[in-house]
Amino acid sequence: MADMNPASATVGEALARRGVSRRSFLQWCATLASMMALPVGMAPALAAAIGAARRQSVIWLSFQECTGCTESLTRSNSPSLETLIFDLISLDYHHTLQAASAEAAEAARRQAMQDNRGKYLLIVDGSVPTGNPGYSTIAGISNHDMLVESARDAAALVAIGSCAAYGGIPQAQPNPTGAVPVSAIIKDKPVVNIPGCPPIPAVMTGVLAHLLTFGKVPPLDDQGRPLAFYGETIHDRCYRRPFYDQGKFAESFDDEGARRGWCLFKLGCKGPVTHNACATRKWNDGTSFPIQSGHGCIGCSEAGFWDAGSFYKALSLPVSPVGAAVGTAAAAGAAAGVAIAWHNRQVKQAAKAAHGSVTVADLKKEEAK
Ligand code: SF4
Ligand code: F3S
Numbered sequence: 001m002a003d004m005n006p007a008s009a010t011v012g013e014a015l016a017r018r019g020v021s022r023r024s025f026l027q028w029c030a031t032l033a034s035m036m037a038l039p040v041g042m043a044p045a046l047a048a049a050i051g052a053a054r055r056q057s058v059i060w061l062s063f064q065e066c067t068g069c070t071e072s073l074t075r076s077n078s079p080s081l082e083t084l085i086f087d088l089i090s091l092d093y094h095h096t097l098q099a100a101s102a103e104a105a106e107a108a109r110r111q112a113m114q115d116n117r118g119k120y121l122l123i124v125d126g127s128v129p130t131g132n133p134g135y136s137t138i139a140g141i142s143n144h145d146m147l148v149e150s151a152r153d154a155a156a157l158v159a160i161g162s163c164a165a166y167g168g169i170p171q172a173q174p175n176p177t178g179a180v181p182v183s184a185i186i187k188d189k190p191v192v193n194i195p196g197c198p199p200i201p202a203v204m205t206g207v208l209a210h211l212l213t214f215g216k217v218p219p220l221d222d223q224g225r226p227l228a229f230y231g232e233t234i235h236d237r238c239y240r241r242p243f244y245d246q247g248k249f250a251e252s253f254d255d256e257g258a259r260r261g262w263c264l265f266k267l268g269c270k271g272p273v274t275h276n277a278c279a280t281r282k283w284n285d286g287t288s289f290p291i292q293s294g295h296g297c298i299g300c301s302e303a304g305f306w307d308a309g310s311f312y313k314a315l316s317l318p319v320s321p322v323g324a325a326v327g328t329a330a331a332a333g334a335a336a337g338v339a340i341a342w343h344n345r346q347v348k349q350a351a352k353a354a355h356g357s358v359t360v361a362d363l364k365k366e367e368a369k
Contacts, residue, residue, distance in 0.1 A: 011212075012051025014088045020081065025051070028081045032206055035281065036218065036228040049213035050085070056212060057116040058123055059109060059150055060094040063143040064136055064170040064179055065126030069161040070096050072198035080285055082205040089208070092120070095138070106139045113153055121211065122154035124182050127163040127170045131178030147185055156217055157182060157191045160204060165193035165224070166303040173307050183224060190217045193224040195276075197300035202281050203229045223303070225275065234271035234297050237279040240264065258294065268312040269296030276301040 009017070015025055029050065030043040038046070062070070073086060074097070091097065092112035093105065100108050112120060124147065129135035133142035141149075151157060159182040162168040170179035183191045192207055207226055210218040218226045235241065243249070243263040250257035250264055263269070271279075274297050278289040290297055296312075299305040 009055075010051060011053050011055070011085065011088050014055075015051070015081075015084060018084060020084060024081065032202075032209055035202070035277065036206055036210060036226075037231075046209065046213050050209055053212040055088055055090040056208070057090045057092055057112055057120040059092055059112055059120055059154075060097075060123040060125070061143075061146060061150060062095045063124065063126030063128050063147070063164070064177065065161065065163050066169075067096055068198040069125040070094075073201050073204060080201070082201050085205055086201075086208070092116075102139065106141075109150065113150065117153045119155050120153070121156060121158060121208075122150055123158045123160055124164045125160045127167045127179035127181060128185060129170070129177035130180055131176070135177045144185065147182065151186045151189055154189060156211065157186055157189055158204075158207060159183065159191055159193050159224075161199055162195040162197045162300060162303075162305065165195040168197065169306050171304075191224055192217050192220065192226060195225065195230075195301040195303075197305070199301070200229075200277055200281050200283065203277055221275075229277045229281075230275040230301070232275065234274045234276055234279045234291070238271055238291060239279070240291060253294065264291060264294075264296040266314050267296050268298075268310060268314055270299030270302070270305070270308070270311075270315060271297040272315060274299040274302050 012025075016022075026043065026047050029047040030040065033040060033043045033046050060070075074083065090112075093109040095105075098105055098108070126143075128143045128147055130144060133144060136143045138146060159165045163170055163179075164182050167175070167179045167181050170177060171181075181193075183193065194203055194207060196203070203226070206229060207218060210226070218228060221227050221230060223230075235244070238244075240261060240263045243261070244265060248257065248260075248262040249266040250262045251266060252258065253267065258264075258267075265272070269291065271291065278297070279291070282289045282292070298311045299308060302308075
């Protein structure tokens with residue numbers, strides 16, 4: 001990765017050198033503050049903290065993955081502020097992006113670990129094969145051993161993408177390599193899960209910004225995901241939600257309902273059980289997201305999404321993995337749609353009141369009452 005600024009520069013100085021105006025940086029911080037559920041007044045503090053931060057040392061390990069997470073971050077059409085800020089970290093080791101190879105690369109990783117003992121951030125994408133140490137190695141070191149060695153002196157770990165967070169596609173049945181997520185191996189350090197196949201670049205940057213600003217990991221849900229980005233389902237904020245509430249569903253991808261932008265639930269949309277920020281943050285600099293492009297959400301940021309049945313089969317449960325059967329409801333049309341929407345709003349309000357957040361676990365607790 002090109003080093004565009006001296007290591008001694010602060011993030012603010014480096015952004016200014018790249019032509020990012022103070023105004024656009026402040027606007028980005030205001031958006032970030034709102035995404036992270038911080039009071040709007042926190043934006044200047046966020047800007048001050050990020051702007052004054054020195055480049056954070058990051059070691060990025062890639063195990064059983066497709067490189068989509070790195071592509072998501074680096075292959076945007078035009079460099080976004082998120083990309084620039086990620087450029088401005090000190091990416092001391094990254095299999096795909098580093099120029100060094102072989103012994104020199106491993107020496108760089110160990111040097112970075114030694115120079116930043118206890119302070120560096122360890123980012124991992126990809127799952128870890130445990131079936132046989134030889135299934136995936138780097139410089140003759142098994143993924144498992146490299147993870148354990150690199151995590152030892154890290155300040156925190158970030159598991160990027162559904163493979164690192166949950167095992168992902170490598171773990172899909174019959175899981176031939178014995179793939180496990182990072183959190184199954186590292187138990188003595190905070191592991192922030194940023195699932196998605198791939199994750200939204202702004203969410204990755206948001207977590208990094210939180211670490212730089214507050215010096216600690218952001219509040220997480222019971223699956224280690226930042227609540228600010230994964231606290232709600234796609235369905236909670238989907239612009240097609242009014243049609244769901246009215247029981248107006250597209251029956252095929254080319255019918256009148258699809259043309260009118262009706263709800264894609266009956267075509268298999270997994271938005272009701274998928275926690276992610278796609279409906280609000282969107283992709284490609286806020287341009288669109290899968291549902292806006294006419295396809296249902298396939299639940300790529302949830303555990304085991306690959307083995308959760310057909311992407312085109314309607315869920316049997318509404319809004320969350322709890323509640324009344326929607327198969328019946330969808331068939332019954334508008335009245336049932338309204339009833340289910342009402343039912344789920346009650347469960348959600350109760351969960352919020354009782355637990356202060358709405359995670360799958362909170363909903364399950366409320367539904368069980
Ligand atoms: Fe949107 Fe899917 Fe929910 Fe329909 S089911 S409102 S398309 S998230
Ligand atoms: Fe994935 Fe669904 Fe978003 S498929 S990209 S979580 S809309």
